[in-house]
Structure formats: structure tokens, C-alpha cells
Amino acid sequence: MNMKPKEEVMKNRMRKPLRILLKTLGAIAIAIVLFLAIVFIVNVFATKSEQGKIEPYGQHVSVDGKNMNVLIQGEGEETIVLLPGFGTATPALDFKLLIDQLSPIYKVVAVEPFGYGLSDGTEKERTTENIVGEVHEALQQLNINRYMLMGHSIAGIYGIDYVSKYPNEVTAFVGIDSSVPTQPGMDVKLPIKKLEFLKKSGLLRMMMKLGADPYASLAFDDKTVEQMKMISYKNMNNDTALNEMGHISSNFKGAHDLTFPKDLLLLLFVQANNEGVAGWIPLHEGQIKDSVHGKVITLDGSHYLHHTKFKEIAENVRLFMSEAK
Template identity: 65%
Template sequence: MKVKLKDEEMKMRMSKMLNFILKAIGVLVIAIGLFLAIVFIVNIISNKSEQGKIQSYGQLVPVDGKNMNVFIQGKGEETVVLLPGYGTAAPALDFKPLVEELSPFYKVVVIEPFGYGLSDDTEKERSIENIVNEAHEALQSLKIDRYILMGHSIAGIYGLDYVNKYEDEVSAFVGIDSSVPTQGGTDVELPIETIKLLKRSGLARLLMKIAPDPFAKLTFDDETKEQMRILALKNMYNSSTLNEMKNFNTNFKAAENLTFPKNLPIIFFVQADDTETEGWIPLHEEQVKDSVHGKVMTFEGGHYLHHTRSKEMVENFRNFMEDIK
């Protein structure tokens, strides 16, 4: 009899414990669901609210049936065209320190590719061919047919293709810690579907909000920083930049057999202490070894050298161009 009572007690205790666990799981699921719903709704409301806070800059030019934003400053006889690195939310604002240093001497044109800054998004494949052709079409729309091409990061890949296609238009190429076709790590498979989910759910916004402020240490004024934050939230992981990410390896491979034209003046401003890419400086030295006018200069600083080294870069660039005349 005692044994039976003990068994029944154990069953009752197990049943109560199971009910408690199931209730706890239920509460947890509801809490997670409620949390995700709040994040999703806040993201939608924030997107609409921030849309009205965006301040326009530059001008829209027709490219492939869409609008591409282009910012122009300076009235120099020579033109410098700036191309951004991957994922730069607002290129015209991001390049501001460099534009300020260049514009007293050159006409400076900042191109914001589709999906960047104030340009339209696009569903068109982000192949190296399309990206280069669209940038060229923007310049054609502005009737600019002779210029120095200056590119940051992945623009080193697009720029390499560009100068081979439009060699008669480009008078020099300047790389700002620019990518090299043979650098390692371009074949890593990226979790694009997961990134899409983060974007749609609003979790990407949340993660960005709780992460350290990437603009805090920049020397930009507060208004510019705020615009950069808003445009970063607007443009992150849009269809254009996600497709560009998907095409990283393909685009790097497409440029593998390309070299800079021998007679094209080339100067690279390279991060001196890059620890992520093996042989970063030698990779750039290899690119200019056969150039009649080729130079590699290193600077202490981060990947966005133009945030902190614009003055020195412009001084050295102007001296370089003067020396080869």
C-alpha cells in the first residue's frame, strides 16, 4: 500500500513539474514572440519616421532608367571621380574630409552607386560589368569624359575593370586601401539568407543600435553624423548591397587576369598595419611593379584612411601628379 502511495505521489509530482515546464516554455515562447513583434513594428515605424529626416544633397542623374545620386564640389580644371567602398551608407558624406581637401584644386565628383546614399535601389545583378557601366553612364550624363579615378576598398576591383574599359577617359588611378583581385578571403560563403531575415525582422536595426556607435570617433559635425546614421539604417542589407555581397567572389575572379595599363599613373595609399589580409602591402606593390608611373604609400590608420589622412593623401597625390608632368 505504501509503495502504491509513493508511486502515486511521484506521478503527481512529475505531472506538476511537467505542467510547470510546459507553462514556462509557453510563457517564454509568448515573450519571444511579443519581443519579435515589437522589434518588427518599431523597425517599420522608425523607417517611416527617418525617411522624413533625410536631407538631400547632390543631384540625381538618369542611369539605366533609374536615378543615381552624384555630389559635385569644386571648380578645378581637372576632375577627380570618387568611388566608395562596399556598404558605405552615404558615400558623399563619408568622403567629406577628402572632398574638402581636393575641391580647392579639382572638380570633385562623388558617385553613389545604386543602393548607396540617395541613389535608387536596383534588382539588376551587381556584376562588375554592370557596376562599372552604370558609373560610366552617370559620368556620361554629366558630360564628364576626362578624369582621375579615385576609389576606396572594393572600388579597387571595379576601378581595375573600369580603367581597362575606358582607358582613353581615365588620366590616373588612386587607390585608398583598395582591394586587390588576388587577396585572400573572397571565397568565404556569406549567410545572405540569414542577413535578409535580420533586415526584414528589424533585428538588424536592433543590433546596430546596441553596438558601439561607428560614427562616434569621427571628426564630422553632429548633423553629418546623424545623416550618416539614418542612411546606414535605410540602406543596410538592401537588395543592391546584398546582391553585391553575393557577387563578391565572382567579381574578384573577373578581375584576376586584369592589370593596370602600363602608362596609366597609379598611386596607392595603403593602411600600414593591416592585420586581416596577408601580404597587404606586397599585393599593392605587385600591382604597380610594371607601371611607368606607379607608387605605393603607407599610412597609419584604419581602413577608411580618408577619414583621418585626407590632407596628407591629397598633398602626396598632387606632388605625384606634378612629378610625372
Template identity: 55%
Template sequence: MSVTQAAEKEIRSVTKTKRVLHILLKIIVAVVIAILLFVAIVYTVNKISSHSEQKRMEQYGQHVSVDGKQMNVSIQGQGEETVVILPGFGTAAPALDFKPLIAELSPNYKVVVIEPFGYGLSDQTEKERSTANIVSEIHEALQSLHINRYILMGHSISGLYSLSYVNHYPNEVRAFIGLDSSVPSLSEQKIDSTVTKPIKWFRNLGFARLQLKLSADPYKGLPYDEQTQEQLDILIRKNMYNTTQLNEAESMYSNFKAAEQLTFPPNLPVLFFVQANHPVTDQWIPEHEKQIEESLHGEMVLLDAGHYLYRSHSKEIAEKFRGFMRGIQ
């Protein structure tokens, strides 16, 4: 091959390489533009939808002043005894979410549902989501309502907060009822800002709404009327991954650790409703049994249900609860 032919071949090779690189660059630019356009659409749809939902959001319950902010509380029923219900982590609208159970309890009890800061229609807060602060805020809300003697009922993580609560205010709590409540020995994984910061971006850009759109409806087939489901959907989108709840997630590991040495007072009646088949651990039932082994009035009821067992088994829970309370009169 002559020098001229070799040079021509090299030129063609370089030209071909440039052409390929040019095409690849165009593809990369097109992909970047498509991604940015997709993000812009998701962001815009979320902003418009949030504005529309804000107008359709209905008020319920009443506000009480706690630590200079407004906490929402729902009170139903006229019974002589009071049941105070506390939600699990991330429950978007506790007063609506507990509606099936409230309907079963309210004919016999005054039912008070607390919506902690960052939940339901309550304000958010920048205050640390330690167990001590959460317990203090709940107690302040009840004091504002002049509720001084009550049965405490907590779902999931509220079981952990309630463990501290009943030790701080033993003369106020008549009994504790756990709804698949958390136990200190089965701790959540540690979460810090390296996890929550990307989630904040995810929420602020509108992808939380897209995630919900692609997820299964948690209330499908359950006893919630159409209006309640619509409001639940609105409040799920409003509160999902909000700053207060993400702060609570960051505090969760230390809250579990702080509760490891706590026990229920032996003379406090304790009734647990526990899912019979936990999807992750085989220690769920044994660890709940340990919590009541020293209790003078301790009982556990196993239900063939998921973690949100009060949604699907409200009638059964209410019946067993009433029987349990009659037994400790």
C-alpha cells in the same frame, strides 16, 4: 512494501512528473511569448523610427538616369581636373562619408562622388551586381554628366571594379588612386543565398537597427559636423543590408575571380594609399606592390590608419595626391 503502497508511490511519482512537466511547459510558453513580444517591439520600433527618419532625411547631390533608374551623384569644386570617387562596399552615404576628403580636394579639383545603386540616395536594382554591370552603370552616369576625362579614386572593393574600369575606358582615366583598395589575389569568402536570406529577415524584422544601437560609432572623434553625422546615421539605417548590397555580396567572390588576370595598364599613373598594419593578412602591402611593379608611374604610401583611412588622414592624402599629379604633368 504492499501492492497498495507500491501503487500509491507510482501514482505520486506520476503526479510529480506531470507537475514538473506542467511547470516546464509554462516556462517554455512564457519564454516563447517573451521572445515574440521582444521581436514585435523591435519590429514596431524600427517601423516607427524609419518613418520618422524618412521625414528628416535631407537631399543632396543630383540624380542622373542610369539603366532606367536614378543614380545619385555629388559634384563639388571648380577645378580644371576632375576626380571621380567610388565607395567601398556597404558605405551607406558615400557623398557624406567622403566629406573630409572632398573638403581637401575641392579647392583644386572638381570632385564627383558616385553613389552606385543601393548606396546613398540612389535607387536599388535587381540587376546582377557583376563587375561588368557596376562598371557600365558608373560609366553611363559619367557620360550623362558629360564627364569624359578624369582621375579615378576608389576605396576598398571599388579598387577591384576600377581595375576593370581602367581597362575598358583607358582613354578616359588619367590616373587611378587607391584608398586601401582591394586586390584580386586577396579574395573575399564566397557568400550565397543561404547566408543572405537570414540577413534579410534580420533587417526586415528591425534587428539591424538594434545591432547599430549596440555598436560603436564609426564617426566618433572624426571631422564630421553634427548635421552630417545625423544624416549618416539615418542613411546607415536606411541602406544597411539592403537587397542590392546583399546581391553585391553574393557576386563578390566571382568578381574577384574574374579580376585575377587583370593588371593596370603600364602607362596609367597609379597611387596607392595603404594601411600599414592590416589586421588580417600580412600580404596586403606585398600584393599592392605587385600591382604597380610594371607601372611607369606607380607609387604606394603607407598610412598608420584603419581601412577607412580617408576619414582620418584626408589632409595627408590630398597633399600627397596633389604632389603625385604635379609629378606626372
């Protein structure tokens, strides 16, 4: 009989820490919900505010009933068509430093595919076939029928398909650290649902704001940087981009056996020290080995070589094309 009060005391002592733990967990859960709610609301209001601050550039071209944005600069006799790498939120502005170097000599056409820059999004699957067809249709609408194709990163995959489809239009391919169909590691499954959540919750905006400034120390003017950041908040991980991400593996697989035509002028600018992809330089050297006029030029810099080596790229393009004539 004397043990019952002691047992009750012990039970009460055990219940007290449990109640404290539950209250603490409840408070943490409420704090997390409030935090996510604030982040979501801030993102909604910031997005609406930025819509009125984004300044238009280029011109719209109708493709599949939607608007594709294209920037044209320069009046040279030869034309260069620029294609972006995957996830470059605002291609025409991202290429600005390079465009300014090329446009005194060439007519430069920066195409912003659907889901990029100021172009509309689309529900059409982001297969290589669809992306290539849409870009070509935009150029047709602009009566651009003869041009060099210059592409960054994944544009190497779209570009190799493009030149096989339209060999009579493309005079040369210039890669800016362009992807290679046989590069390893492109069969991984990407966390698309998580990336979609980051976008829609507003967490992506917060992460971008808290992260390192990608444009720090680069030669972009302040106004261009401000515009690129606002358009990046709008476009990063949008539905069209996520659809393209979901097709990356199959698009690489589809290009696996494609090669550039032997008689196509082929100039590849390659990051000199890419530690993320084994054999990065040899992969590109393999692409030009059978070319009648092919060249690999290695440059020190990040994957976005055109951010820092725009002068070298422009000058080498000019020299390469003059030597080929």
C-alpha cells in the same frame, strides 16, 4: 497492490517539474515573439519618420531609367571621380572630409551607385560589368570624359575593370586601401539570408544603435553624422546591397587576371597594419611593380583611411600628380 499509490505519487512528482519547464519555455517563447514584434514595429515607424528628415544633396542622373545620385564639388581643371567601398551606405557624405580637402584644387565627383546613398535600388544583377557600366553611363550623362578614378576598398576590383574598359578616359587610379583581385579569403560564402532577416526584422537597426558609434572622435560635424546614420539605417543590407554581396566572390574571381595598364598613373594608399589580410602591403606593391609611374603609401589608420588621413591623402595626390606631369 500497495505499490500503485506510490507509483502514482512518483508520476505526479515528475509531472510537476515538467509542467513548470513547459510553462517557462512557453513564457520565453512569448517574450521572444513580443520582443521581435516590438523591434519590428519600432523599425517601421522609425524608418518612416526618418524619410522626412533625410536632406537631399547632389543631383540625380538618369541611368537605366533609374536615378543615380552624384555629388559634384569644386571647379578645378582636373576631375577626380570617387567610388565607395562595399556597404558604405552614404558615399558622398562618407567622403566629405576628403572632398573638402580635394575640391579647392580639383573638380570632385562622388558617385553613389545604385543601392547606395540617395540613389535608387535596382533589380539588375550586381556584377562588376553592370556596376562599371552604370557608373560610366552616369559620367557620360554629366559630360565627364577625362578624370582620375579614386576608389575605396572593393572599388579596387571595379576600378581595375573600369580602366581596362575606358583607358582613354581614366588618367590615373588612386586606391584608398583598395581591394586586390588576388587577395585571399574572398571565396567564402556569406550568410545573405541571415543578413536579410536582420534588416527586415529591425534587429539590424537595434544592433547599430547599441553598437559603438563609428563616427565618434572623427571630424564630421553633428548634422552630417545624423544624416549618415539615418541613411545607413535605410540602406544597410537593402536588396541591392545583398545582391552585390552575393556577387563578391564571382566579381573577385572575374578580376583575378586583370592588371592595371603599365602606363597608367597608379597611387595606392594602404593601411599600414592590416591584420585581417595576409601580405596586404606586398599585394599592393605587386600591383605597381610594372607601372611606369606607380607608388604605394602606407598610412596608420582603419580601413576607412579617408576618415582620418584625408589631409595626407589630398596632399599626396596633389604631389603625385604634379610629379607625373
